[in-house]
Amino acid sequence: MKEKIEELWGEVREVSLGSNGSVERLESPPTPLEFLRNFINPNKPCIISNSINHWPALSSWTNPSYLTQTLSSSTVSLHLTPTGAADSITSLPSSSSLCFASAHVERVPFPDALRLIKSSDPSKCVAYAQQQNDCFRSEYSSLAGDCDSHIGWATEAFGSEPEAVNLWIGNRYSNTSFHKDHYENLYAVVTGEKRFLLFPPTDVHRFYIRHYPAATYKHSLETGEFDLELDKPTRYVPWCSVDPFPSPENLEDEISKFPLYFNGPPPFECTVKAGEILYLPSMWFHHVRQSGDDGELTIAVNYWYDMQFDIKYAYFNFLQSIDYQSPADPTMPEKLCEEIDSGLDSDDDTR
Amino acid sequence: MKEKIEELWGEVREVSLGSNGSVERLESPPTPLEFLRNFINPNKPCIISNSINHWPALSSWTNPSYLTQTLSSSTVSLHLTPTGAADSITSLPSSSSLCFASAHVERVPFPDALRLIKSSDPSKCVAYAQQQNDCFRSEYSSLAGDCDSHIGWATEAFGSEPEAVNLWIGNRYSNTSFHKDHYENLYAVVTGEKRFLLFPPTDVHRFYIRHYPAATYKHSLETGEFDLELDKPTRYVPWCSVDPFPSPENLEDEISKFPLYFNGPPPFECTVKAGEILYLPSMWFHHVRQSGDDGELTIAVNYWYDMQFDIKYAYFNFLQSIDYQSPADPTMPEKLCEEIDSGLDSDDDTR
Numbered sequence: 001m002k003e004k005i006e007e008l009w010g011e012v013r014e015v016s017l018g019s020n021g022s023v024e025r026l027e028s029p030p031t032p033l034e035f036l037r038n039f040i041n042p043n044k045p046c047i048i049s050n051s052i053n054h055w056p057a058l059s060s061w062t063n064p065s066y067l068t069q070t071l072s073s074s075t076v077s078l079h080l081t082p083t084g085a086a087d088s089i090t091s092l093p094s095s096s097s098l099c100f101a102s103a104h105v106e107r108v109p110f111p112d113a114l115r116l117i118k119s120s121d122p123s124k125c126v127a128y129a130q131q132q133n134d135c136f137r138s139e140y141s142s143l144a145g146d147c148d149s150h151i152g153w154a155t156e157a158f159g160s161e162p163e164a165v166n167l168w169i170g171n172r173y174s175n176t177s178f179h180k181d182h183y184e185n186l187y188a189v190v191t192g193e194k195r196f197l198l199f200p201p202t203d204v205h206r207f208y209i210r211h212y213p214a215a216t217y218k219h220s221l222e223t224g225e226f227d228l229e230l231d232k233p234t235r236y237v238p239w240c241s242v243d244p245f246p247s248p249e250n251l252e253d254e255i256s257k258f259p260l261y262f263n264g265p266p267p268f269e270c271t272v273k274a275g276e277i278l279y280l281p282s283m284w285f286h287h288v289r290q291s292g293d294d295g296e297l298t299i300a301v302n303y304w305y306d307m308q309f310d311i312k313y314a315y316f317n318f319l320q321s322i323d324y325q326s327p328a329d330p331t332m333p334e335k336l337c338e339e340i341d342s343g344l345d346s347d348d349d350t351r
Numbered sequence: 352m353k354e355k356i357e358e359l360w361g362e363v364r365e366v367s368l369g370s371n372g373s374v375e376r377l378e379s380p381p382t383p384l385e386f387l388r389n390f391i392n393p394n395k396p397c398i399i400s401n402s403i404n405h406w407p408a409l410s411s412w413t414n415p416s417y418l419t420q421t422l423s424s425s426t427v428s429l430h431l432t433p434t435g436a437a438d439s440i441t442s443l444p445s446s447s448s449l450c451f452a453s454a455h456v457e458r459v460p461f462p463d464a465l466r467l468i469k470s471s472d473p474s475k476c477v478a479y480a481q482q483q484n485d486c487f488r489s490e491y492s493s494l495a496g497d498c499d500s501h502i503g504w505a506t507e508a509f510g511s512e513p514e515a516v517n518l519w520i521g522n523r524y525s526n527t528s529f530h531k532d533h534y535e536n537l538y539a540v541v542t543g544e545k546r547f548l549l550f551p552p553t554d555v556h557r558f559y560i561r562h563y564p565a566a567t568y569k570h571s572l573e574t575g576e577f578d579l580e581l582d583k584p585t586r587y588v589p590w591c592s593v594d595p596f597p598s599p600e601n602l603e604d605e606i607s608k609f610p611l612y613f614n615g616p617p618p619f620e621c622t623v624k625a626g627e628i629l630y631l632p633s634m635w636f637h638h639v640r641q642s643g644d645d646g647e648l649t650i651a652v653n654y655w656y657d658m659q660f661d662i663k664y665a666y667f668n669f670l671q672s673i674d675y676q677s678p679a680d681p682t683m684p685e686k687l688c689e690e691i692d693s694g695l696d697s698d699d700d701t702r
Contacts, residue, residue, distance in 0.1 A: 004672050012665040032384055037510050041392040042661035159388050202665065310393035314363040314553065315666035321355050 002325045005205055009265055012202045016042050023047055023198070023270040023278075032156035039279055040157060040184065043312060045198055047270060048277045051153075057146035057190045058275055061299050064114060067143075071110035076139045077131035078113045079103035080219045082226045084126035088177035089212060089241060093228055100212040100237040101228055103128070104219040113169075118295045120173045124224060128174035134164040136301055143167070147301050151186045151277065154305065158184060162303040169299050176288040178207055178240035183304035185280040189272045192298030193291045197244055197267040201283040201316045205324040206260040207240035244287055260324065282307035283316055353676045356556055360616055363553045367393050374398055374549070374621040374629075383507035390630055391508060391535065394663060396549055398621060399628045402504075408497035408541045409626055412650055415465060418494075422461035427490045428482035429464045430454035431570045433577040435477035439528035440563060440592060444579055451563040451588040452579055454479070455570040464520075469646045471524045475575060479525035485515040487652055494518070498652050502537045502628065505656065509535060513654040520650050527639040529558055529591035534655035536631040540623045543649030544642045548595055548618040552634040552667045556675040557611040558591035595638055611675065633658035634667055 013019045029051040030038065039046050052058065060066045079086050086103035108116070116127035131139065136147075150162050163183065171192075180201070187194070199206065214231040242261045246254040255262040271291070272278045280286060290298035307313075364370045380402040381389070390397050403409065411417045430437050437454035459467070467478035482490065487498075501513050514534065522543075531552070538545070550557065565582040593612045597605040606613040622642070623629045631637060641649035658664075 001673075004669060007672070008665055008669040011668060012662050015660040015665055016662060033387065033507065033510070036384065036387045036392065037508070037659075041387065042659055044661070156384065157388070159384070200662065202662065202669075308388075308393055309366040310395070311363050311367060311551065311553065312663060312666070314359055314366055315663070315670070317362060318355060318359040318553075318670070319666070321358070322352075 001322060005319075005322070005324055006264070008202050008319070009206075012200055013265060017044060017200060017268070019265070021266040021268050023268050025049065029153050032153050035153055035157040035279075040281070043200070043281045043283070045268060045270075045281055045284065046279050047272060048279065049275065051151070051277055052148070052188055052275060055147050055190070057143070057299075057301075060146060061143075061190050064118075064297070068111040068114055070142050071140065074110045074139060074142055075107050076110050076113050076129055077135065078106050078108050078116060079128045079130050080106060080116075080226075081126050081128075081217055082124070084120070084122050084128070084173035085175050085177065086128060086130070087179070088175070089239060089243070090215075090228065092215065092230070098212055099215040099228070099230065100239050102214065102216045104217040104226070105131070106219070106221075117169055117171060117297065120171055122173045125219070125226070126173045129167065129169040130174070130176075132164070132166050134166065136165040136167040140167045147188070147190070151188070151303055154184075154186050154279075154303070158305040160306060162186075163306050164304040166302050166304070167299070168302065169297060170290050171295065171297055172290050172292050174290055174298075176286075178242055178244070178285050178287045180283050180285050181280075181304070182282060182307055184282045184307050185278075186303040186305070187272065187278040187280055188301050188303070189274050189276055189278075190299045190301060191274050192296060193271050193273045194278075194298055194300060195269075195271050195289045195291060196278060196280070197269055197287040198280065199267055199285040201285070201312075202319065203264065203285065204316070204320050206258075206264050207242050207285055208258055208261070209238050209320075210241055211236040211238050213237075240285065283313070352673060356670075356673070356675055357615070359553050359670070360557075363551055364616060368395055368551060368619070370616070372617040372619050374619050376400065380504050383504050386504055386508040386630075391632070394551070394632045394634070396619060396621075396632055396635065397630050398623060399630065400626065402502070402628055403499070403539055403626060406498050406541070408494070408650075408652075411497060412494075412541050415469075415648070419462045419465055421493050422491065425461045425490060425493055426458050427461050427464050427480055428486065429457050429459050429467060430479045430481050431457060431467075431577075432477050432479075432568055433473075433475070435471070435473050435479070435524035436526050436528065437479060437481070438530070439526070440590060440594070441566075441579065443566065443581070449563055450566040450579070450581060451590050453565065453567045455568040455577070456482070457570070457572075468520055468522060468648065471522055473524045476570070476577070477524040480518065480520040481525070481527075483515070483517050485517065487516040487518040491518045498539070498541070502539070502654055505535075505537050505630075505654070509656040511657060513537075514657050515655040517653050517655070518650070519653065520648060521641050522646065522648055523641050523643045525641055525649075527637075529593055529595070529636050529638045531634050531636050532631075532655070533633060533658055535633045535658050536629075537654040537656070538623065538629040538631055539652050539654070540625050540627055540629075541650045541652060542625050543647060544622050544624045545629075545649055545651060546620075546622050546640045546642060547629060547631070548620055548638040549631065550618055550636040552636070552663075553670065554615065554636065555667070555671050557609075557615050558593050558636055559609055559612070560589050560671075561592055562587040562589050564588075591636065634664070 024046045026048045081103045090101040120126040218227045242258045375397045377399045432454045441452040471477040565586045569578045593609045
């Protein structure tokens, strides 16, 4: 079976996505028909320039005092972690076992949130405004006039307004680990730049999705210390196991644990700059980082549109249900089989 | 594996196609955006009314003398078989072995062709004008003014003009056996009615695609006799093995040979009447019959548009490459395994 699955990785690149890992760039927004035909239908990412040049946000949000003044009376949800890796696989301090760690979420006045983000230190505390519950239209509603409420050509193509619009304010210490979303995503970068690693849904086996016990950071504002505690009652979250950027001393170990990731086709890698939009198709695996110097902010607005649950979705679920390598295969170490088996039956999406 | 494949049959119906086997009907043509979003993208058939009401063909082609006059000096390709089953799996007369039998193709003046079609007798000779090489724009070019050269809203959705336009003139004795095409198909019925059995690409294993030696009928106009001879040099055609309408005395035998077809989900079954268009999505398996009394003609024009070779196509090839039931499975009779293995590696499309 493994040869057939690996052929699939190659074929989707050969017939549709391209094999060099680059993401197509459009110098102007597509018509709704072009967007549907050339990107949504084939489930293919692209980066669109010159679609949001008219947003006041592109200039006004580069000035932090504009943001603190406009949001002076807003309270926002700030995500705090000790290292910048929220929603990611981490060792539990009390043992060597792994868990799915969620950030400590603190509701704070926006000016305090912005100060905490800018002073993030990955050896102490990293703050990331990344509440994904339609926060741009609730917590950040004072900024509504600075951006379009939806992306016109995309709304026309999808046939409906966005289901959620989220604001993201972070810096180079904030990372988002590999996962996929059950949404079509238009990701508009307003200041700074975001760096994406993208993989098509056909590559699902390369992420070693396993069920991890959920845990949440608790942060003490007084001591500045973090505790990581398992959620009670215990619940398990299916999540991608792969960290694409392990530290040099762990690299060899990670490659041997996750060979399908490290030895397979390269990611579709792209940097999305201020003023650009990434179309991140539904069900694509993605890892996100921010660039920039200390204290420099990356601000983005993303629009989640409902995805179509159609033949592609049915094919994906079928593929995910298949063991990459049959447990009966004598070349497969028994332990690895068990691990793969455990994570493949359900979804890696917590939403 | 068989449980997983059968779950896929169910899931694509559950999430997208519906489970009652009915084909969605549109009372007016969709906009190009609606057609792309709701049918092409999810690879879902539909029947569209009131899109070709303005075609002169709808009235003029009901009059055979109009056709014979307009095409009086045209020579057309007529497909002759002894039973009406062209491009289908048939026993070789010299042995009990099966072959893929193509029709005898005779170039005849159109008035003769029409007479032969009308006088078809399934115990002697059935004639079917079904040349699929863009014949409407070549052999039948005198009829060009009676229909649109393309379907406007579809052309806009697909982003290009049709690759081929074919004319079909047959009667109730002409059948087309199960197969799929690597084209998006808009099938407009002008007179009579056509009856389709449709299955999504996910059901590929239910058709027992196997490689059959190609054979061609030779018809003697003098004796009226048919010979069926293997093509030389020998070539093999992958084709669906299932006849959905076996004679009552063969039914039990056919069910036992092709249980996945007869015991699986029902077909999407529809009758397309004069003035209606069927959107037959790329890669869907289809079987076609004509209704009507003796001598009554069914005339249709179909538009083949290029399909997108994208993630759906890659998923299909992956699915097709998988054995329904692993040969190692002890419940699987060895002989059946071999047969299934032999037909799954390539395409059932001869074009």
